[in-house]
Amino acid sequence: MINRPKGTNDIYGEEIEYWQSFEKAARKVAGVFGFQEIRTPIFEMAELFIRSVGDETDIVQKEMYTFEDKAHRLLCLRPEGTAPVVRSFIENNMASDGLPKQVYYMGPMFRYERPQAGRQRQFHQFGAELIGSSSPLADAEMIWMSIFLLEELRLHRYTLQVNMLGCQNDREAYKAALKEHYRDKLDAICPDCRRRYETNALRLLDCKVEGCQTIKEGAPILTDFLCPECQNHKRQVSQILAQYNIDATWNPRLVRGLDYYTGIVFEVKYPFKETVFDLLGGGRYDQVIEQLGGSATPSVGFACGIERMVATMREEKAIEEPASLCQVFVLSIGEEAKRESLKITDFLRKRGISVQHDLMGRNIRNQLKYADKQRALYTIIIGEDELDKGVYLVKEMDTGDQIEVESFWVENYILEKLAAL
RNA sequence: GUGGUUAUAGCUCAGCGGGUAGAGCGUCUGACUGUGGAUCAGAAUGUCGUGGGUUCAAAUCCCACUAGCCACCCCA
Known part of the structure; x- marks a missing residue:
């Protein structure tokens, strides 16, 4: 008897009906916003993710399914969807079609980690990328689309958190101030935080260990380090969202796990049984295209976990009963x-x-x-x-x-x- | 990678002071010789997660491994 590999799932029967219901809604929303589907390979050169996602991230450090093919190329199963889309954008010279380029994708992603509620080794994402606009309108558009999707799926109990990470200068200044704040307290914080202090100071803000909380409370706030331009950008996004009647909570401590985010980032949380799911997340990644060898092109995107979406939809009873199998x-x-x-x-x-x-x-x-x-x-x-x-x-x-x-x-x-x- | 917890029929589970398996649901068949959903009856299906150990004897006790679930890390 051979079983499915750890962290994978067979999706069939009643379950597949719910998936198809999600996919239908996702395609509809994408279409309504003017996004076209793109299908990229399930494996890519490992280098693609190391350079875009960041070699300091957990994804690259310990979660990638890398392997060598017979010609000794170092490949990996894609752990996320943005880098492949960017690669394809550059490789196929899509900029010449005119900007913005708006594409969406849907399919399996792979991360080697311990499975638990809402987390598999092979999981599925629906995501969208808006490539080519630096306007606050583009940031707002992607947040709008995310919320539109949730509403289309009749998931109303979400909370949207948004943050402005600022431009590179702002972040460097902030990181320096943050490290300054922690410098004489290194003995008091948890080992993970000591590691973060060295490798990725921004993620000190993510720590949930109790002993670190008071130190975190007293830490400088990112908002105070934004340059006038970034402040203005943030204000505009906020105004546009208000115009769409989108209820956003600005959280200056929201940082995301992938290194490539710059400027606006956002996350949607949703209560699920005893816990809270991060249903969806996204943000601006203005440097990635240049990092991957294209010409500098500002972009925003988001992705949501389909497993979590479907689980939430079922929990909320937000889906109709599957249709009869024969009329x-x-x-x-x-x-x-x-x-x-x-x-x-x-x-x-x-x-x-x-x-x-x-x-x-x-x-x-x-x-x-x-x-x-x-x-x-x-x-x-x-x-x-x-x-x-x-x-x-x-x-x-x-x-x-x-x-x-x-x-x-x-x-x-x-x-x-x-x-x- | 760390910690907790679980593993018996397709599903949910009982059996665990050792003596080689059971219920409910589901499936199939019949009662009803040409009529579904209700009821009743019957049947099929298990290397008791895998491997080792203790024992005359292990689903039951011990160890290891594997897998599931949950939490941490991190993320969708």
């Missing part, structure tokens, strides 16, 4: 009846009706049981009596009523009935 079941008894049933099945299927017939050689009773289990709306019953009389029985499953219909008319009768629903 019509054609029941037959005997060989001649079977031949007739195949004709009707074919006719109806060619008109887009979902039809099933007996493939198991079951008796009438068990065929009806099966039809019921498939949630059929109508069952057409064909037996010897019907063949003799030239009429078939049409049974409406939820009422149990059945009437005789002239055999030549039965398909049209069904079409009329279904059209009237």
